[in-house]
Amino acid sequence: MTEAILLVGGQGTRLRPLTSHIPKPLLPVAGVPFLTHQLARAAAAGITRIVFATSYLAELFAEEFGDGSRLGLELEYVTEEVALGTGGAIRNAAERLRSAPGEPVLVFNGDILSGLDVAALRDSHVASRADVTLHLQRVADPRAFGLVPTDAEGRVRAFLEKPQTPEEITTDQINAGCYVFTRSVIDRIPAGRNVSVERETFPELLASGAHVRGVVDDSYWLDLGTPAAFVQGSADLVRGRVTSPALPGPTGESLVLPGARVHPGAVLSGGTVVGPGAEVGAGAVVDGSVLLTGARVAARASLSASVVGRHAVIGEDSVLDAVVVGDGARVAEGNELPPGLRIACGAFLPAHGVRTSASPAPCTAQAVAHSGVPHASSAAH
Numbered sequence: 598m599t600e601a602i603l604l605v606g607g608q609g610t611r612l613r614p615l616t617s618h619i620p621k622p623l624l625p626v627a628g629v630p631f632l633t634h635q636l637a638r639a640a641a642a643g644i645t646r647i648v649f650a651t652s653y654l655a656e657l658f659a660e661e662f663g664d665g666s667r668l669g670l671e672l673e674y675v676t677e678e679v680a681l682g683t684g685g686a687i688r689n690a691a692e693r694l695r696s697a698p699g700e701p702v703l704v705f706n707g708d709i710l711s712g713l714d715v716a717a718l719r720d721s722h723v724a725s726r727a728d729v730t731l732h733l734q735r736v737a738d739p740r741a742f743g744l745v746p747t748d749a750e751g752r753v754r755a756f757l758e759k760p761q762t763p764e765e766i767t768t769d770q771i772n773a774g775c776y777v778f779t780r781s782v783i784d785r786i787p788a789g790r791n792v793s794v795e796r797e798t799f800p801e802l803l804a805s806g807a808h809v810r811g812v813v814d815d816s817y818w819l820d821l822g823t824p825a826a827f828v829q830g831s832a833d834l835v836r837g838r839v840t841s842p843a844l845p846g847p848t849g850e851s852l853v854l855p856g857a858r859v860h861p862g863a864v865l866s867g868g869t870v871v872g873p874g875a876e877v878g879a880g881a882v883v884d885g886s887v888l889l890t891g892a893r894v895a896a897r898a899s900l901s902a903s904v905v906g907r908h909a910v911i912g913e914d915s916v917l918d919a920v921v922v923g924d925g926a927r928v929a930e931g932n933e934l935p936p937g938l939r940i941a942c943g944a945f946l947p948a949h950g951v952r953t954s955a956s957p958a959p960c961t962a963q964a965v966a967h968s969g970v971p972h973a974s975s976a977a978h
């Protein structure tokens with residue numbers, strides 16, 4: 598198995614406003630665009646050629662990774678004018694594959710941080726002569742995922758995407774977003790229209806008696822789709838709880854990138870990342886957080902499990918817990934912000950949260966909708 602299709606066309610809605618200008622897979626995680634970790638792992642497992650299935654902010658992927666030679670990979674980019682859904686994207690990208698009909702092809706979601714042994718998944722697929730083999734994980738709360746019950750031999754019995762009622766939750770095994778397909782099975786997905794691999798392709802394969810297998814693997818696994826998961830994944834990489842050949846420094850309590858300035862009287866902990874050109878002032882305490890390029894945390898501010906966007910500013914003595922601050926936003930001194938809050942790109946939060954006008958900094962339509970005084974948010978899930 599030398600070829601893969603990478604699904605990176607989603608809009609990263611749950612990570613707005615961070616994803617207003619950067620697609621989720623390119624957000625910096627532990628100092629490098631998130632995908633770098635996954636691509637390095639794929640290369641280490643023997644993958645040599647990857648077709649990116651892009652749609653949202655498509656051109657940024659090629660700008661970042663080019664032809665892939667820097668990572669020892671050959672990369673190609675396919676762009677959907679209108680998003681085709683996960684199955685449609687796989688079918689569309691398959692036009693560029695070179696593998697023969699009987700050969701295995703890796704397909705993976707672009708927002709998963711995992712320690713999966715990809716070579717073992719391939720070996721299991723080949724040995725069992727399956728049509729598709731899915732990586733499965735066990736999770737405590739499977740509601741945000743696809744449920745995949747299997748029988749004693751590992752054959753998939755059903756596929757239920759995003760269960761709605763307690764009765765539907767019949768297993769704790771979920772689709773972990775990484776598959777080995779036998780190439781000819783991809784070619785059977787209808788072309789030229791929106792197809793969900795989870796809601797349409799997998800259920801249809803099961804109904805037609807195809808051999809679909811699930812392999813449960815309990816290595817590290819995280820879907821970085823929410824702000825909480827995003828900071829967690831970054832911190833876990835920095836602290837070495839999951840390994841990546843792409844980590845740009847030694848593991849430890851923090852990762853301070855070149856050009857960042859951290860006052861000797863500041864305390865960084867919990868896998869915090871201080872991005873290039875970012876600044877942390879005297880007496881500030883930053884725990885398990887991500888400061889993106891050029892972000893500024895003033896003296897005595899206290900942050901935990903938060904993300905500060907590019908060139909955003911956190912004023913002196915502010916307290917942020919699980920807050921997402923969009924690019925270029927400013928939080929004036931002395932604010933205590935509650936968990937789950939999201940502040941739009943370019944917004945200004947005055948001292949003690951008294952409403953004045955939002956700053957005129959550039960924002961996308963989505964970001965404008967969130968601007969002004971920050972909204973209590975849906976960051977909880």
Ligand code: GDD
Pocket residue numbers: 604605606607608650651652677680681682683686705706707708709741742743744758771772773774795820822
């Ligand atoms: N090219 C392309 N086109 N890619 C897409 C499209 C599309 O129309 N829609 C989604 N993607 C990409 C996303 O960028 C992401 O990498 C992947 O497909 C999955 O989309 P998400 O939006 O992250 O889905 P999810 O997390 O809600 O659910 C999926 O992943 C779970 C595991 O994390 C499903 O596959 C679930 O079954 C699974 O449990």
Ligand code: MG
Pocket residue numbers: 706708820821822
């Ligand atoms: Mg996801």
